[in-house]
Amino acid sequence: MTRMQVEGLEARYGRAQVLHGVSLSLRGGEVLCLMGRNGAGKTTTLRSVMGTLRPTGGRITLDGRDLTGLPAAEIPRAGIAHVPQGRRLFSDLTVRENLALGLMTRGADTAVQEAALDLFPVLRDRLSQRAGTLSGGEQSMLAMARAICVGPRVLLLDEPTEGLMPSAVATVRAAIARLRADGVAVLLVEQRVEAVLEVGDRVAFMEHGRIRADHPIAEVRADPGLLKRYVGLSV
Numbered sequence: 407m408t409r410m411q412v413e414g415l416e417a418r419y420g421r422a423q424v425l426h427g428v429s430l431s432l433r434g435g436e437v438l439c440l441m442g443r444n445g446a447g448k449t450t451t452l453r454s455v456m457g458t459l460r461p462t463g464g465r466i467t468l469d470g471r472d473l474t475g476l477p478a479a480e481i482p483r484a485g486i487a488h489v490p491q492g493r494r495l496f497s498d499l500t501v502r503e504n505l506a507l508g509l510m511t512r513g514a515d516t517a518v519q520e521a522a523l524d525l526f527p528v529l530r531d532r533l534s535q536r537a538g539t540l541s542g543g544e545q546s547m548l549a550m551a552r553a554i555c556v557g558p559r560v561l562l563l564d565e566p567t568e569g570l571m572p573s574a575v576a577t578v579r580a581a582i583a584r585l586r587a588d589g590v591a592v593l594l595v596e597q598r599v600e601a602v603l604e605v606g607d608r609v610a611f612m613e614h615g616r617i618r619a620d621h622p623i624a625e626v627r628a629d630p631g632l633l634k635r636y637v638g639l640s641v
């Protein structure tokens with residue numbers, strides 16, 4: 407079974423150290439939610455795992471293989487896909503072409519694309535449309551569909567439902583549940599508590615570039631003090 411381990415990850419922007427030894431571990435078929443206040447380092451953690459920001463310390467392993475310091479292009483090939491903030495689609499390329507780039511990453515076959523389109527049927531009608539002309543919600547769904555086309559063992563999602571209409575939010579959550587059932591390990595940065603409680607198995611709370619607490623979802627439900635302390639939310 408898939409297992410990703412992050413140990414003592416450190417990262418900086420220029421002279422400012424932002425991650426001070428982030429450790430977490432994630433298994434296939436599990437959704438780990440990363441929560442914390444603005445600026446806690448959630449996005450930086452995902453970027454450091456993907457190698458788009460080169461970590462200055464620590465180790466990342468996937469099923470025992472050390473991925474630390476690999477060029478950013480190698481990380482998706484190793485099986486970790488990312489839906490970043492801002493989505494980073496190729497806006498001049500069509501929906502079909504964006505998905506094809508996902509498929510090429512690890513040589514997934516078109517059945518994987520069909521499965522992704524089954525999760526986001528709205529994209530099926532827009533395969534020839536340029537990504538840049540999709541609505542914001544459709545772009546978010548395309549970014550997720552493209553990541554699914556990689557055929558990842560681990561999927562990193564940075565606030566995938568941000569700015570979406572309720573119906574699209576439900577579609578994205580259903581997709582996360584499907585991936586989990588298929589044994590994908592999901593690391594989800596999410597601000598919305600109800601989303602975390604619905605799709606999460608565990609919550610890791612970040613503060614000032616460190617993981618301060620890591621709890622099964624049942625404990626988060628039972629102890630609203632955790633959300634209040636680390637996210638400033640009353641539920």
Ligand SMILES: Nc1ncnc2c1ncn2[C@@H]1O[C@H](COP(=O)(O)OP(=O)(O)OP(=O)(O)O)[C@@H](O)[C@H]1O
Pocket residue numbers: 419422424442443444445446447448449450451
């Ligand atoms: N490109 C950058 N250059 C310099 N500092 C940055 C850069 N990106 C982020 N930071 C800083 O690093 C810290 C962590 O940012 P990060 O985006 O990881 O936080 P976050 O937990 O994802 O926050 P949010 O919930 O607001 O998205 C913040 O203090 C932020 O200002």
